[in-house]
Amino acid sequence: MGAYNTIAFDAEKCDGCGDCMTACATAKTGTTEISRSRIQIAGNAAEGFELALCRQCGDPKCVTVCPAGALGKDYASGVIDWDGGKCVDCLLCTVGCAYAGIALDAGTGHVAKCDMCDGAPACVPACPHGALKLVTTSRIYNEVGNWEDLFAPGLAGCQGCNTELLMRHTLRRVGPETVLATPPGCVPGMGSVGFNGTTGTKVPVFHPLLTNTAAMLAGIKRQYKRVGREVNALAIAGDGGASDVGFQSLSGAAERNEQILFMVVDNEGYMNTGMQRSSCTPYGAWTSTTPVGQGSGGMPSQGKTQDAKNLPLIMVNHRCEYVATASTAYMEDLYDKLDKAIQASKRGFAYLHVYSPCTTGWRFPTDQNMEVARKAVETNFVMLWEYNPRDGLQFTRPVDQPLPVTEYLKAMGRFRHLSPDQISHIQGKVVENLAFVKQMAQRQSA
Amino acid sequence: MTTAILETPNPTKPAKQKVVLCEGNEAAALGVALARPDMVAVYPITPQSSLVEHVAKLIADGRMDADIVDAEGEHSVLSVLQGGALAGARTYTATCGPGLAFMFEPYFRTSGMRLPIVMSIVTRDGITPQSVWGGHQDAMTVREVGWVQVYCETVQEVLDTTIMAFKIAEHHDVMLPVNVCLDGNYLSYGTSRVELPDQAEVDAFMGVKDVNWHVALDPLRPMAVDPLTGGSGGKGPSTFVRYRKGQCRGMQNSLRVIEEIHEEWAQRFGRRFAPLVEEYRLDGADYAIMTLGSMTGAAKDAVDEARDAGKKVGLIKIKTFSPFPVEALLKSLDKVQALGVVDRSVGFRWNCGPMYQETMGVLYRLGRHIPSMSFIGGLAGADITVGHFHRVIDATEGLLTNPAPIEPVWLNEKD
Incomplete structure (x- = not known):
């Protein structure tokens, strides 16, 4: 399967210094002639700078237009290679590329293009402003792409939902020696346990009750341990069942340090049953049981009137083997945590809390899921951290200069009705929660 | 109050039976130990508490080889056992009164999943009026949920029936959970002479354990357990009816099986109890x-x-x-x-x-x-x-x- 690592460019950070071009020219031609650099920065300070660089496209036009077969996509590395032995110097490729990513190198008389320096591009560390970044998200895909997808195609999730992605990746990672519990909610609603005896899940899967997921898994895991078999006990549960009615069994299993990996997919409500409020629903949010209306006595109904329960922090206070928050907008971070959670679940209770924006219930366009998830992190509305009893709590993706929370709120219909007072309440809570978690991070790592 | 009325031991089976003096709760615990469950989950409640204390002590002393789960409530007690049974474990617990009420959600489900879990009900009256003493109100309240329920008369019958209950539950024609009901106070704390069957004899009586041949959560034979069914379309209605009819058939089969197993018990151990009436x-x-x-x-x-x-x-x-x-x-x-x-x-x-x-x-x-x-x-x-x-x-x-x-x-x- 292909790798799709790329060099990302943040135009706002670029001041046109040219250090990247010097670094590239040095690395690739042994000269400092920036005209021979394969990365080119164009533009000026007044109008801004642009990047001319090979994007290592998945569907490369340069390869398509080349009449000599001199360009080809290496599906192992993801890099588009140029073969000097075949090239006839026609330069058609330079016309075909929309990114000016391949150009004539006057020094050699042939075209030249970025080859990613074998995975460690010289230009990236050369940038003094952090405007260039090697985006290696594709590492995940490289690793797991060949692993068996343990769900058959056709999970019936809502359009734009990230939960199918989460389920497929998680199961791939955990592997076939797994018993999967999917308590009532979106996950079985998508058909994980199937209907009338037909299922698309390739590992043993079951509906626990909404209330007893952790307890049933504990029984399963213990029996396999008793007979000396290594079987993973995995839950993919919703926030409602975990934070409300199923909290007792969750807390009990965590206290007993049962060897379970318990993943909560937090879409901040009972979305499968029609978007009702849960204790994980944030303050001010519209849900079907905290609707917006004119109210009575001059007191309008303006969404949920309480703040969300912070379930992952409560789990930290169980001193679980591992607790982390994660977001599908940051898959590398999620994967690292998934790996740690799997390992931790061999020793005791591991808890992973993944935020799952709900296109249907939160009311945003179906192509905005990752953007909403990202904005939640960039505003510190959601914080990404991990905890284990030895190292304490640590931020994995600290956001030092958060966007105002309105950048997150305005992305969704469920917050459309908010009054200025409500918005300032939410902003205040973001600051307060951040301070609280920071304090915890310092205290526990001290 | 009645005290235990002992049957005369079968003279043809002088047997290797030990005689002990114990209360009904301890007799139940001794019966459980003889039946060799893999997993026991417990949560204390009056008048059941000394039963689970005895079980815990038997395990602590190495007289019983089972995994004991001190769960945080009866709801999880039964849920843990459901998981254990689905992974192939022979499972046991005991409860009563408010504990049984709290357990009701997984209780209903146990018979639907056809899990042969054995649970003593040390019967207790229902609250409110507040009370912690015996009465059949708890077990009676859940009589329509598809569990086999048998009531004991004596401490000896508690011990013997507890062992038989596992065999009844796991019989392939039954595959249903079984409640062994013993009267709170009167049997739970009533102390009497009890004959303790020999372990090897009990092992021979029990035969080979085969708990999850019909429904399992096992990567070696993956299946989806309890998928959504019912409704008014497709295979839903007929599938649901098939499950329910199966439960009813298992219940009816249990009448014959209970008789057979009581007869086998009488032959092997010399104590004969009326199985049904x-x-x-x-x-x-x-x-x-x-x-x-x-x-x-x-x-x-x-x-x-x-x-x-x-x-x-x-x-x-x-x-x-x-x-x-x-x-x-x-x-x-x-x-x-x-x-x-x-x-x-x-x-x-x-x-x-x-x-x-x-x-x-x-x-x-x-x-x-x-x-x-x-x-x-x-x-x-x-x-x-x-x-x-x-x-x-x-x-x-x-x-x-x-x-x-x-x-x-x-x-x-x-x-």
Whole structure:
């Protein structure tokens, strides 16, 4: 399967210094002639700078237009290679590329293009402003792409939902020696346990009750341990069942340090049953049981009137083997945590809390899921951290200069009705929660 | 209060049975240990607590090799065992009263998933009024949920039945959870001489464990357990009916299996208990009183005294309450002209005892009318004495000549 690592460019950070071009020219031609650099920065300070660089496209036009077969996509590395032995110097490729990513190198008389320096591009560390970044998200895909997808195609999730992605990746990672519990909610609603005896899940899967997921898994895991078999006990549960009615069994299993990996997919409500409020629903949010209306006595109904329960922090206070928050907008971070959670679940209770924006219930366009998830992190509305009893709590993706929370709120219909007072309440809570978690991070790592 | 009435050991089986002196809760724990479960989950509640304490101690002392889960409540107790059973474990727990009420959600589901979990109910009255003492209200309240429920009369029967319960539950024609009901206070704390079967004999009796052949959560044979079914389309309705009918068939099969296993027990260990319905001095009786559980000891004493006084009374005791042993009971009822039924709980809907209510259904099948009445006694730990049973006998005799009262008789109303 292909790798799709790329060099990302943040135009706002670029001041046109040219250090990247010097670094590239040095690395690739042994000269400092920036005209021979394969990365080119164009533009000026007044109008801004642009990047001319090979994007290592998945569907490369340069390869398509080349009449000599001199360009080809290496599906192992993801890099588009140029073969000097075949090239006839026609330069058609330079016309075909929309990114000016391949150009004539006057020094050699042939075209030249970025080859990613074998995975460690010289230009990236050369940038003094952090405007260039090697985006290696594709590492995940490289690793797991060949692993068996343990769900058959056709999970019936809502359009734009990230939960199918989460389920497929998680199961791939955990592997076939797994018993999967999917308590009532979106996950079985998508058909994980199937209907009338037909299922698309390739590992043993079951509906626990909404209330007893952790307890049933504990029984399963213990029996396999008793007979000396290594079987993973995995839950993919919703926030409602975990934070409300199923909290007792969750807390009990965590206290007993049962060897379970318990993943909560937090879409901040009972979305499968029609978007009702849960204790994980944030303050001010519209849900079907905290609707917006004119109210009575001059007191309008303006969404949920309480703040969300912070379930992952409560789990930290169980001193679980591992607790982390994660977001599908940051898959590398999620994967690292998934790996740690799997390992931790061999020793005791591991808890992973993944935020799952709900296109249907939160009311945003179906192509905005990752953007909403990202904005939640960039505003510190959601914080990404991990905890284990030895190292304490640590931020994995600290956001030092958060966007105002309105950048997150305005992305969704469920917050459309908010009054200025409500918005300032939410902003205040973001600051307060951040301070609280920071304090915890310092205290526990001290 | 009744004390244990021991059967005479079979002289052909002098056996390697040890004799111990213990309370009913300990007898249940000893029975559990002999049945060798893999997993026990516990949560304490009066009057069950000493039972799970005994189990915990047996495990701590190495006299029982089982994984014990001290769960955070009865709801999780049963849920842990469901998981264990689905992974192939033989499983056990005990509860009562409010604990059983809290457990109800997974309780209902256990029979639907056909998991052969054994659970003692150390029966306790329902709250409120607040009370911690014995009564059958807890077990009666859940009688319509697809569990096999058997009631014990003596401490020895508690021990023996607890072992038999595993074999009944795991019988391939049954595959249903079983409650062994022992009366809170009267059997739980009643101490008596008990014969302890030999482990090797019990092992031979139990045979090979095969708990999850029909439904499993096992990566070696992956399946989706309990997928969504029902509704009004596709295979939904027929699939749902198939599951439900299967449960009903398992319940009906259990009547035969309970008889077979009690017979096998009698052959092997020399103690014979009536599996479904026990008749006591019923031959030649004009009328009968009907009992359940430990009250039967005092009732038998009263019947003996009444017989000595020339009254033509007999006794019918129910052991297997769920499924209700309709055919067996019909045969007994066919021998009498009047019936008095003594319950240790109330049926709020019919203003009578629940066992009386069930029996009325059987009486309808008898094809002839016999007068009957309901007695309610022993609620919340109250004693049903031989004196009380003489009142029951006299009132039931009165049915032969007087019209039957509609209202139940509350035996402890003026105690």
